[in-house]
Amino acid sequence: MTFAYLLIEFIDELVFGVGETAWPLIRNDLALTYSQIGLLISLPGILAAFIEPFLGILGDVWRRRLLILGGGILFTVSLILTALSHSFVPLMISFILFNPSSGAFVGLAQANLMDSAPERYEQNMARWTSAGSLGNVLGPLVLGIFVYFGLGWRGTYAMLATVSTFCVLAAFRWVMPDPASVAHFPSFQSVFDGFRAAFSALKRGEVWRWLILLEFSDLMLDVFLGFLALYFVDVVGVTEAQAGVAVTIWLVLGMLTDFLFIPIIDTRLDSMKFMRVTALLGIFALSIFLLVPGFIPKLIAIVLVNICNTGWYPILKGRLYSAMPGQSASLMAIESVTAPFAKLFPFLVGLLADQFGLGSAIWLLMLGPIALMIGLPRRPERSREAA
Numbered sequence: 273m274t275f276a277y278l279l280i281e282f283i284d285e286l287v288f289g290v291g292e293t294a295w296p297l298i299r300n301d302l303a304l305t306y307s308q309i310g311l312l313i314s315l316p317g318i319l320a321a322f323i324e325p326f327l328g329i330l331g332d333v334w335r336r337r338l339l340i341l342g343g344g345i346l347f348t349v350s351l352i353l354t355a356l357s358h359s360f361v362p363l364m365i366s367f368i369l370f371n372p373s374s375g376a377f378v379g380l381a382q383a384n385l386m387d388s389a390p391e392r393y394e395q396n397m398a399r400w401t402s403a404g405s406l407g408n409v410l411g412p413l414v415l416g417i418f419v420y421f422g423l424g425w426r427g428t429y430a431m432l433a434t435v436s437t438f439c440v441l442a443a444f445r446w447v448m449p450d451p452a453s454v455a456h457f458p459s460f461q462s463v464f465d466g467f468r469a470a471f472s473a474l475k476r477g478e479v480w481r482w483l484i485l486l487e488f489s490d491l492m493l494d495v496f497l498g499f500l501a502l503y504f505v506d507v508v509g510v511t512e513a514q515a516g517v518a519v520t521i522w523l524v525l526g527m528l529t530d531f532l533f534i535p536i537i538d539t540r541l542d543s544m545k546f547m548r549v550t551a552l553l554g555i556f557a558l559s560i561f562l563l564v565p566g567f568i569p570k571l572i573a574i575v576l577v578n579i580c581n582t583g584w585y586p587i588l589k590g591r592l593y594s595a596m597p598g599q600s601a602s603l604m605a606i607e608s609v610t611a612p613f614a615k616l617f618p619f620l621v622g623l624l625a626d627q628f629g630l631g632s633a634i635w636l637l638m639l640g641p642i643a644l645m646i647g648l649p650r651r652p653e654r655s656r657e658a659a
Contacts, residue, residue, distance in 0.1 A: 292500070340447055
C-alpha cells in the first residue's frame, strides 16, 4: 500500500519534471508570452484552491479511496487534453482540470501515508519527497528521448497519460478504504462541521507559521524550477538542449540530496537550526547564480542553490501535519487559505519579466530564504511534533 502512494507521487512529479523542461518547446509551439506562461502556472492553482478544500474535508468525513481513484481518472484525462492542446485556451483548460485532480489523487494519497505512521511525519515526508524527486529526474530525460525521436512534447504527454492509467489501476488494487469512511454521501451539516474543525486550526499561530513558510520556501523550489529552462534560454542565451541539461542537473542533484536526507532526518537532527543555516546559505547561493556570467559558472551555481534547499519541503510539511493531528486530509482545506496568494508569485514573475526582463524579475525569488530566516522559530517549540 505504501508503494502505491509513492507511485502516485512519482507520476505526479514525472509530469511536473516534463512540464518544467518543456516550457521553451510549448512556448515556441503555441507562441506564448511570459505573462501567459505565468498565468498558466498561477491561475489553475488559484482556482484549485477553492476546490481542494472540499476534497480535503470529504477525505476526512467520506470515502477517501473513492476520491483518490476519481482524482486519478481525471488526472489522466487532463494529460490527454494537454497533449491535444494547440493554443493557449485549451492548454489552460487542461491545466485547470489537472490541479484539483492532482489534489484528490496525490494530496489524499499523501494524507493516507501520513496517517499510516503519525509519529513519523517528517521521515515519511522525506521518503515521499524522494519518490517525487525520482519522477522529476526522469521527466526531462523522457522528454529528451521523445523529442530526439520526433515525438515532441505532445507525444511525451500522451505517454504520461498511459503511465498514469497504470498508476490508477495500481491504486484500484492497493489503496484500501479508510476505516473511518462512510458509504453514504455526507450531509451538509457534517461537511460544515468538518470545515469548522479544520479552520479552527487557524486560531493557532504555529499553523500559520508553517503555512506561510511552506509557501515562501516554494520560491526556491518549484517556482525557481518553473523558470529555470526559460532563464537559461532567454537570459544566459544557450540552446534549448543546454537548458535541458541545466534542468536535468537540478533534478538529478535534487533526487540525490532528497535520498541522502532520509538517513539524516532519521537521526536526532535539529531541523530548525538546519533550515536557518541553509536559508542563509541559500541567499548567497541564489545571488551567485544570478550575478555570475556564463553557462558553466551558472551550472555550478545552481548546484549550490539546490544543495541549500535540501530538506525544506519535508521538514516544513511534516511540521504542518504535526500541528494538525487527526486532520491529515483537512490539511488541503487549510492550505487553500494561503495557496491563492502564493500562486500569484509565478504570475508576478512573468509580469515583471515582460516589463524588465527575466534576469531582473527572477530576483523576486530571494524572498523565499529571507522569509525562512525571519519566520523560523529560534528556540525549541512545545508541540505535538514527532521529529
